Amino acid sequence: MNPRFEFSIHATDGKARTGVIRMRRGEIRTPAFMPVGTAATVKAMKPQDVRATGADIILGNTYHLMLRPGAERVARLGGLHKFMNWDRPILTDSGGYQVMSLSDLRKITENGVTFASHLDGSRHLLTPERSMEIQRLLGSDIVMCFDECPKIDQPRDVIARSMEMSMRWAKRSRNGFDSGGEHAESSALFGIQQGALDEGLRKASADALTDIGFDGYAIGGLAVGEGQEAMFSTLEFAPGQLPADRPRYLMGVGKPDDLVGAVERGVDMFDCVLPSRSGRNGQAFTWNGPLNLRNARHAEDNDPLDERCKCPTCATYSRAYLHHLVRSGEILGSMLMTEHNISFYQQLMQGMRDAISAGTFAQFAADFRRSYFGGRDG
Numbered sequence: 001m002n003p004r005f006e007f008s009i010h011a012t013d014g015k016a017r018t019g020v021i022r023m024r025r026g027e028i029r030t031p032a033f034m035p036v037g038t039a040a041t042v043k044a045m046k047p048q049d050v051r052a053t054g055a056d057i058i059l060g061n062t063y064h065l066m067l068r069p070g071a072e073r074v075a076r077l078g079g080l081h082k083f084m085n086w087d088r089p090i091l092t093d094s095g096g097y098q099v100m101s102l103s104d105l106r107k108i109t110e111n112g113v114t115f116a117s118h119l120d121g122s123r124h125l126l127t128p129e130r131s132m133e134i135q136r137l138l139g140s141d142i143v144m145c146f147d148e149c150p151k152i153d154q155p156r157d158v159i160a161r162s163m164e165m166s167m168r169w170a171k172r173s174r175n176g177f178d179s180g181g182e183h184a185e186s187s188a189l190f191g192i193q194q195g196a197l198d199e200g201l202r203k204a205s206a207d208a209l210t211d212i213g214f215d216g217y218a219i220g221g222l223a224v225g226e227g228q229e230a231m232f233s234t235l236e237f238a239p240g241q242l243p244a245d246r247p248r249y250l251m252g253v254g255k256p257d258d259l260v261g262a263v264e265r266g267v268d269m270f271d272c273v274l275p276s277r278s279g280r281n282g283q284a285f286t287w288n289g290p291l292n293l294r295n296a297r298h299a300e301d302n303d304p305l306d307e308r309c310k311c312p313t314c315a316t317y318s319r320a321y322l323h324h325l326v327r328s329g330e331i332l333g334s335m336l337m338t339e340h341n342i343s344f345y346q347q348l349m350q351g352m353r354d355a356i357s358a359g360t361f362a363q364f365a366a367d368f369r370r371s372y373f374g375g376r377d378g
Contacts, residue, residue: 003022003023003024004023004024004185004186004187004188005021005022005023005187005188005215005216006021006022006023007019007020007021007022007030007215007216007245007246007247008020008022009245010357011356011357011359012356013355013356013359013360013361013362014264014361014362015239015240015264015265015266016031016263016264016266016352016356016361017030017031017266017268017356018030018031018352018353018356018357019268021216021247023089023141023142023188024141024186025081025087025088025089025141026056026087026088026089027056028056028057028089028269029056029349029350029353030247030268030269030353031259031263031267031268031269031270031349031352031353031356032056032057032268032269032270032349033055033259033269033270033271033272033345033346033348033349034055034057034058034059034091034269034270034271035050035053035055035058035059035271035275035276035342035345036058036059036061036271036272036273036276037050037058037059037060037061037084037086037090038059038060038061038064038273039061039064039065039068040060040065040069040074040080040083040084041084042058042276042338042342043276043277043280043334043338044276044279044280044331044334044335044338044339045276045335045338045339045342047084047085047086048085049339050086050342051086051088053311053339053342053343053345053346054343054346054347054349054350055088055342055346056088056089057088057089057090057091057141057142058086058088058090058091059090059091059092059093059271060080060090060091060092060093060138060140061092061093061095062092062093062094062095062131062134062135062138062144063093063095063097063115063126065080065092065134065138066095066124066126066134067117067118067119067124068119071133071134071137071138072137074137074138074139075137075138075139079137079138079139080092080138080139080140081139089141089142090138090139090140090141090142091140091141091142091143091144091190091271092135092138092140092142092143092144093144093251094131094135094143094144094145094146094147094173094192095113095126095131095134095146096113096131096144096146096147096148096149096166096192096220097149097251097252105117105118108148110165110168111125111127112125112126112127112128112130112146112169113125113126113127113148114126126146127146127172128145128146128169128170128172128173128176129172129173129176131145131146131173131176132146132173132176132177132180133176133180136177136180136183136184139183140187141187141188142187142188142189142190142215142216143177143187143188143189143190144189144190144192144218145169145170145173145174145177145189145190145191145192145214146169146170146172146173147166147169147170147192147194147220148162148165148166148169148194149194149220149221149224150162150163150194150196150221151224152196152197152221152224152225152226154196156198156201159194159195159196159198159201160195160198160201162194163194163195163201163204163205166192166194166205167194167205167208167209167212170191170192170208170209170212171212173189173191174189174191174212174213174214177189188215188216189214189215190214190215190216190217190218190247190249191209191212191214191216191217191218192209192217192218192219192220192251193205193206193209193217193218193219193220193221193238193241193242194220194221195221196221197226197230197233197234199234199237202234202237202238202241203237203241206238206241206242207241209242210242210243214246215246215247216246216247216248216249216269217242217243217246217247217248217249218248218249218250218251219235219238219239219242219248219249219250219251219267220251222234222235222250222251222252222253223250223251223252223253223254223258223272224252228255228257228258228261231253231258232261232262232265235250235261235262235265235266235267236265239265239266239267240266247268247269248266248267248268248269249267249268249269249270249271250262250267250269250270251271252271252272253270253271253272254270254272254274255274256285256344256345256348256368256372257368257369257372257373259345259348259349259352260348260352260365260368260369261365263352263356263361264361264365275338275341275342275344275345276338276341276342278290278337278341279334279337279338279339279340279341279342280334280337280338282294282326282333282337283337283341284305284306284322284337284340284341284344285340285341285344285345286305286306286308286309286344287306287308287309287344287368287371287372288306288371288372288374289371289372289373289374291305291319293319293322293323293326293333293337294323294326294327295323298319298320298322298323299320299323299324300320301318301319301320301323302318302319302320303318303319304317304318304319305319305322305340306340306344309340309343309344309347310343310347311339311340311343311344311347312339313336313337313339313340313343314340317336322336322337348368351364351368352364
């Protein structure tokens with residue numbers, strides 16, 4: 001059996017769910033964390049080492065790959081999986097986030113978004129149809145529809161107009177994806193709910209997306225500066241507005257405690273640059289909270305980063321050695337710290353999956369918070 005896309009929920013505990021997405025390139029266990037491979041690489045890690053952490057799927061970035069090396073070039077070279085030597089599923093974002101993050105370099109119209117490349121200033125038009133084409137050329141397994149992510153502090157009427165345009169773009173994305181021939185028959189398309197922190201706008205967005213019909217549904221427009229309390233307040237209602245039999249993907253999240261809180265509220269999938277970026281900057285995530293390896297107190301500490309962690313970094317290297325690498329700016333420091341952080345995130349996801357299956361998720365979450373917030377050193 002070689003399914004295009006199947007999602008089954010194996011157990012629930014409160015709103016938390018655990019299950020499996022089955023695709024032709026393999027299974028994705030949920031809740032799932034996707035390491036971010038923006039430019040066809042998870043920075044400082046080999047693909048086989050990413051897989052060894054327990055990651056079932058990674059994320060690639062449409063905007064960055066369309067600029068360099070170019071989607072058409074990747075297609076000529078056999079697709080993104082072959083290009084980067086990753087044979088598991090890949091989810092590609094649509095490029096829509098750059099509509100917000102590169103606000104000084106773009107112009108939005110009903111047709112799409114005109115960008116000035118941050119690399120060389122060249123002009124590019126990104127439309128729902130072009131986003132689908134780029135993701136098809138890359139060979140993405142999970143394609144994201146094209147949307148606009150408005151700034152969270154905009155007036156309600158501005159956010160409403162943005163959401164409504166995103167829903168029109170979602171329909172165009174659906175049509176563009178469906179015309180993709182063989183790729184459409186072997187991959188999946190996710191819609192993206194917008195509406196900022198407004199429950200009514202989120203409901204209208206969810207209803208519009210459900211009418212169009214998607215394989216999965218993302219919660220967009222969060223983790224953009226609103227703070228954890230506001231994000232969790234929105235997650236009290238947003239996941240439940242989406243179809244219960246499809247995966248729910250919270251985009252761009254987040255810190256370990258964000259993940260636990262979002263799973264509590266019914267989210268199934270996550271991505272974030274935080275574990276890899278923090279690793280390169282000398283911060284390690286552990287069961288006892290984050291550690292700043294630049295701190296002098298680690299200079300003669302022979303303990304591992306985390307005694308509970310099963311990753312090769314913790315099995316082999318001391319905090320003292322990692323402190324030395326980080327303070328010296330050695331490339332190996334970035335590699336080992338990233339390997340640990342990605343491994344920790346995957347161990348956290350496995351812990352949540354096991355707890356949901358056992359019906360002990362509330363206790364797991366309480367124990368996690370007690371340990372995580374009780375041991376941080378800043």
